[in-house]
Amino acid sequence: MTTAISAEGIRKRYGDVQAVDGVSLTVETGEFYGLLGPNGAGKTTTLEILEGIREPDEGRVELLGMAPWPRNKALLPRIGVQFQASAFFDKLTARETIRTFASFYGVGPKRADAMLERVGLTDSAGILTDKMSGGQAQRLSIACALAHDPELVFLDEPTTGLDPQARRNLWDLLKDINAEGRTVVLTTHYLDEAEILCDRVSVMDHGKVLRTGAPAALVRDLDDTVRVSVESGQLGAEAARELFTAAGAEIANLEDNGVSLSVSTRAPGPILTVLADQGALRGLEVRGATLEDVFLHLTGREYRA
Amino acid sequence: MSTAAPAVEKVEKERASAFLNLSRVMIVAFVRDRMALFFVLLMPLIFLVMFGVLFKGATSPHVKVAQFGPVQVLDDIQGPGRADLDKVLTITKVPDEATGLEKVRKGTLDALIETGPDGQPVLHFSASDQVKAGAVQAVLNSVVQQANQDATHQPAKYTLTTASVEDNSLKPIQFLTPGLLGWAIATGAIFGASLTLVNWRKKRVLRRLRLAPVSVAAVVGSRVAVSLLVALTQTAIFLAVATTPAFGLKLTGNWWLVVPLVLCATLAFMSIGLVTGAFAKTEEAANGINQLIILPMSFLSGSFFPLDNSPGWLQSLSKVFPLHYLVTAAQSVLSRGGGVMDALPAMGGLLAFAAVMTLIALRLFNWDDA
Numbered sequence: 249m250t251t252a253i254s255a256e257g258i259r260k261r262y263g264d265v266q267a268v269d270g271v272s273l274t275v276e277t278g279e280f281y282g283l284l285g286p287n288g289a290g291k292t293t294t295l296e297i298l299e300g301i302r303e304p305d306e307g308r309v310e311l312l313g314m315a316p317w318p319r320n321k322a323l324l325p326r327i328g329v330q331f332q333a334s335a336f337f338d339k340l341t342a343r344e345t346i347r348t349f350a351s352f353y354g355v356g357p358k359r360a361d362a363m364l365e366r367v368g369l370t371d372s373a374g375i376l377t378d379k380m381s382g383g384q385a386q387r388l389s390i391a392c393a394l395a396h397d398p399e400l401v402f403l404d405e406p407t408t409g410l411d412p413q414a415r416r417n418l419w420d421l422l423k424d425i426n427a428e429g430r431t432v433v434l435t436t437h438y439l440d441e442a443e444i445l446c447d448r449v450s451v452m453d454h455g456k457v458l459r460t461g462a463p464a465a466l467v468r469d470l471d472d473t474v475r476v477s478v479e480s481g482q483l484g485a486e487a488a489r490e491l492f493t494a495a496g497a498e499i500a501n502l503e504d505n506g507v508s509l510s511v512s513t514r515a516p517g518p519i520l521t522v523l524a525d526q527g528a529l530r531g532l533e534v535r536g537a538t539l540e541d542v543f544l545h546l547t548g549r550e551y552r553a
Numbered sequence: 554m555s556t557a558a559p560a561v562e563k564v565e566k567e568r569a570s571a572f573l574n575l576s577r578v579m580i581v582a583f584v585r586d587r588m589a590l591f592f593v594l595l596m597p598l599i600f601l602v603m604f605g606v607l608f609k610g611a612t613s614p615h616v617k618v619a620q621f622g623p624v625q626v627l628d629d630i631q632g633p634g635r636a637d638l639d640k641v642l643t644i645t646k647v648p649d650e651a652t653g654l655e656k657v658r659k660g661t662l663d664a665l666i667e668t669g670p671d672g673q674p675v676l677h678f679s680a681s682d683q684v685k686a687g688a689v690q691a692v693l694n695s696v697v698q699q700a701n702q703d704a705t706h707q708p709a710k711y712t713l714t715t716a717s718v719e720d721n722s723l724k725p726i727q728f729l730t731p732g733l734l735g736w737a738i739a740t741g742a743i744f745g746a747s748l749t750l751v752n753w754r755k756k757r758v759l760r761r762l763r764l765a766p767v768s769v770a771a772v773v774g775s776r777v778a779v780s781l782l783v784a785l786t787q788t789a790i791f792l793a794v795a796t797t798p799a800f801g802l803k804l805t806g807n808w809w810l811v812v813p814l815v816l817c818a819t820l821a822f823m824s825i826g827l828v829t830g831a832f833a834k835t836e837e838a839a840n841g842i843n844q845l846i847i848l849p850m851s852f853l854s855g856s857f858f859p860l861d862n863s864p865g866w867l868q869s870l871s872k873v874f875p876l877h878y879l880v881t882a883a884q885s886v887l888s889r890g891g892g893v894m895d896a897l898p899a900m901g902g903l904l905a906f907a908a909v910m911t912l913i914a915l916r917l918f919n920w921d922d923a
């Protein structure tokens with residue numbers, strides 16, 4: 249395997265904020281790579297530095313064997329970028345927009361229209377971009393990023409704002425694109441998305457990469473924590489903690505967010521017994537660890553999409 | 554990916570197509586933007602009509618004179634002489650002196666003529682409108698002279714043959730056309746450059762273009778091309794309207810020089826827009842800044858009224874504005890018989906201004922908001 253992206257020790261500071269604080273990463277050709285992290289973690293800034301639209305204060309980036317900064321026109325046709333917020337010309341329809349962007353890469357209107365079809369926008373092709381719904385705009389920017397068949401695709405939160413159906417369709421599209429041999433880098437807040445799509449993810453917070461690996465491996469590293477949750481209001485959080493500890497359960501985390509009371513533990517047996525004894529089983533859910541728990545474990549923060 | 558030779562060809566094609574496609578995008582956006590169309594194309598015409606009507610009476614050489622009682626020198630003129638006189642004078646008889654004088658004072662009439670106690674004609678006029686006052690005196694003087702000559706029955710020793718030269722005083726349409734056209738072009742070009750820059754930066758189009766294999770020359774060139782096209786359209790419409798009989802602008806020989814003048818001026822105005830667009834973060838801010846520049850510049854460059862009678866320092870101040878050079882040179886070539894030598898220095902100055910401002914704009918330029 250060859251390397252599509254390699255970054256070493258990149259840093260970027262905005263005034264008082266150290267947005268990226270020494271990130272190093274390597275993405276192999278054909279890999280589906282995810283950057284995961286809470287708001288303000290530095291995902292977008294990292295992506296911008298990789299794409300070459302921001303100069304890092306420190307560090308070295310190589311994209312397809314070339315330096316992306318300063319602007320490198322040999323590199324540009326080989327990468328496709330979707331920004332977190334859409335970037336469209338004023339007063340153009342969806343079809344005109346994608347045809348215009350495609351034309352910059354020497355791609356004709358037929359291919360552009362086909363891409364529009366592929367993201368399910370054919371019926372909305374005549375709508376002005378500023379009249380599009382959030383999800384439609386999102387799909388259009390992805391189509392614009394893909395129209396010229398780039399080898400390397402950067403997507404910044406591609407599924408934010410999509411309805412579940414559109415999200416699934418987009419997942420299929422992204423999987424297909426990756427299956428065709430393209431390298432895909434995406435950022436996301438959706439852990440399920442990362443688990444389903446990504447070969448490897450890096451969990452970021454405060455401008456640093458906390459952990460990198462295959463989603464399954466990261467979850468496995470958590471020592472099979474199980475998460476038990478019941479509806480809120482049946483048992484107070486403090487009371488529950490005492491009861492669980494008394495019953496000999498080891499608690500990794502316990503939280504009542506007003507909707508549900510959840511407990512992470514390695515041995516769910518005593519906890520389930522206590523809940524049954526207390527008659528507090530309404531809304532019971534037991535599930536194995538997910539990326540969400542990895543996230544919680546690494547950042548010390550409950551994950552909220 | 555591809556071999557070298559076709560790659561070069563492809564790059565060339567991409568460059569041309571990027572330029573054309575960007576130009577098309579801007580033209581489409583302009584045509585679909587009703588507000589822009591109104592401000593850039595229609596409003597200047599509305600101003601032309603409004604100002605045209607407003608100024609029509611003011612400097613017309615035709616004077617209205619009230620006559621009280623019999624005035625022999627006037628009453629004696631009959632036949633073809635009378636018709637000639639009617640071309641420059643409208644004589645209305647008034648029943649009493651006081652009302653007539655009141656009308657002169659108010660400006661409804663330009664002068665009152667009556668026969669004085671000694672049998673000589675007496676002319677009352679108001680000094681408030683000097684052009685009219687001068688005209689009325691000149692006309693009546695010549696009438697009296699003619700009467701004297703007739704009375705002595707001597708052939709005139711000297712007769713003056715008048716040959717019309719270019720009228721030195723400006724007729725309204727002669728300064729309104731270049732003035733308002735200049736204002737319209739300044740508005741179109743400054744707003745065009747600055748709003749495109751602000752909008753594209755704010756909506757992240759600039760950074761998207763930066764990630765596409767598009768040359769900066771194609772981006773800048775397409776905007777310049779579209780602005781030049783808009784300016785030429787404005788010029789064509791303006792001249793078409795101004796030369797209709799209703800407005801009566803007579804173009805003189807070298808009027809076509811207005812085309813290169815307008816092109817140079819458009820570059821100068823665009824460079825102003827590039828600077829304001831680099832400063833302004835939002836379209837609203839850009840609007841405000843641009844108007845703050847355009848309005849004073851237009852007044853001080855004589856877009857709305859001539860500055861011939863304004864104080865010297867004001868006339869000197871006006872020389873810092875590119876619009877001043879466009880207006881003055883366009884006035885000269887459009888209808889006052891000016892030639893290449895009237896236009897060339899202005900064009901040079903406008904281009905120099907554009908070059909300096911563009912350099913400043915480049916220093917201030919930002920791809921991104923942050």
Ligand SMILES: Nc1ncnc2c1ncn2[C@@H]1O[C@H](COP(=O)(O)OP(=O)(O)OP(=O)(O)O)[C@@H](O)[C@H]1O
Binds near residue numbers: 285287291294332
């Ligand atoms: N242009 C900028 N100027 C100043 N500060 C910035 C700028 N861009 C980002 N930041 C700051 O840098 C930090 C990282 O921002 P970044 O956008 O990279 O985070 P993110 O992980 O993409 O967040 P999100 O999930 O909300 O998109 C934040 O604290 C943000 O406020």
Ligand SMILES: [Mg+2]
Binds near residue numbers: 291292293332404
């Ligand atoms: Mg982000």
